[in-house]
Amino acid sequence: MIKTLQQVSTIAEMRQHISEAKRAGQRIGIVPTMGYLHEGHLSLVKAAREKCDLVVMSIFVNPLQFGPNEDFEQYPRNMERDRELASSAGVDLLFTPTVSEMYPQPILTNISVANVTNPLCGRSRPGHFDGVSTVVMKLFQIVQPDFAFFGQKDAQQVAVVTQMAYDLSVPVQVIPCPIIREADGLAMSSRNVYLSAEERTQALVLSRSLREAAAWIRDGASPAEVRTRIINMISEMPLASIDYVEILSYPELSTLEQFKDGEAFIVALAVRFGKTRLIDNLIETV
Numbered sequence: 001m002i003k004t005l006q007q008v009s010t011i012a013e014m015r016q017h018i019s020e021a022k023r024a025g026q027r028i029g030i031v032p033t034m035g036y037l038h039e040g041h042l043s044l045v046k047a048a049r050e051k052c053d054l055v056v057m058s059i060f061v062n063p064l065q066f067g068p069n070e071d072f073e074q075y076p077r078n079m080e081r082d083r084e085l086a087s088s089a090g091v092d093l094l095f096t097p098t099v100s101e102m103y104p105q106p107i108l109t110n111i112s113v114a115n116v117t118n119p120l121c122g123r124s125r126p127g128h129f130d131g132v133s134t135v136v137m138k139l140f141q142i143v144q145p146d147f148a149f150f151g152q153k154d155a156q157q158v159a160v161v162t163q164m165a166y167d168l169s170v171p172v173q174v175i176p177c178p179i180i181r182e183a184d185g186l187a188m189s190s191r192n193v194y195l196s197a198e199e200r201t202q203a204l205v206l207s208r209s210l211r212e213a214a215a216w217i218r219d220g221a222s223p224a225e226v227r228t229r230i231i232n233m234i235s236e237m238p239l240a241s242i243d244y245v246e247i248l249s250y251p252e253l254s255t256l257e258q259f260k261d262g263e264a265f266i267v268a269l270a271v272r273f274g275k276t277r278l279i280d281n282l283i284e285t286v
């Protein structure tokens, strides 16, 4: 039984720990991350701790899910700090493979989920979700988790991973966890460190517009009206450049003409402030 955090960087060593845990009948949970941990990540560990005997966190900045002009090289990294945070949050095993450990040269296999990857970030970041589903499938094969914990901040990612696990009969239950926000409403994200003070202030329009949207929807506004009002609100911020504002069904992510009783929807936003692209969303049922 593992008591304190152990860091493992090879697939072979990981498999040994997993075999032991399986032999002992432990329930295994995985929290996949790209590191530079914050309270959002730690909330996933807390959820995993409640359901699982062995909590595995992976920290791997996955080159496959970054486009050629994206921030793979600049993505914030701080392994020492991450190890301490993971340990205090109750992670048992920290999996920190190198790129060459994860990917044989060249990797010839690609996992691609259709339909749910078409809109939103799938449209703005071509190939992104293939990179996500391929690495998550690989993590599932290595860790063989009973449960996998993902944040709803990346709501399309939750839909993609859930569909992949279902389609490929992976014996894992995907657990979506709520968005953790700063006190002023900004959704926590490792990329928030890129924001200047002025960009960060203006970025508060994202959570504010989602709160307003919830009220407009309660008052009977249609998806098209809500979308227009959010676009107008965000456009008032001089440093904001909208990538998308969409209202779709959830988790199918198909077009939504009207809100219907009992049917879940997502109001999803991606907006750039300077060079930083932020996402946020609201998922509700009318």
Ligand SMILES: Nc1ncnc2c1ncn2[C@@H]1O[C@H](COP(=O)(O)OP(=O)(O)OP(=O)(O)O)[C@@H](O)[C@H]1O
Binding pocket: 032, 033, 034, 035, 039, 040, 041, 043, 044, 149, 150, 151, 152, 153, 154, 177, 178, 179, 180, 181, 187, 188, 189, 190, 191, 192
């Ligand atoms: N604010 C948050 N609340 C809940 N879960 C979160 C939050 N931020 C990230 N997560 C979840 O943590 C997991 C790892 O995400 P990741 O390491 O990419 O962090 P991140 O902060 O989203 O980084 P970035 O958005 O800058 O890539 C994902 O399942 C993600 O949805």
Ligand SMILES: CC(C)(CO)[C@@H](O)C(=O)[O-]
Binding pocket: 032, 033, 034, 060, 062, 065, 132, 135, 136, 154, 157
């Ligand atoms: C799930 C994930 C760790 C896969 O690289 C990543 O997309 C993330 O951090 O959300």
Ligand code: BAL
Binding pocket: 034, 065, 066, 154
């Ligand atoms: N949290 C999603 C990881 C990415 O932006 O690549």
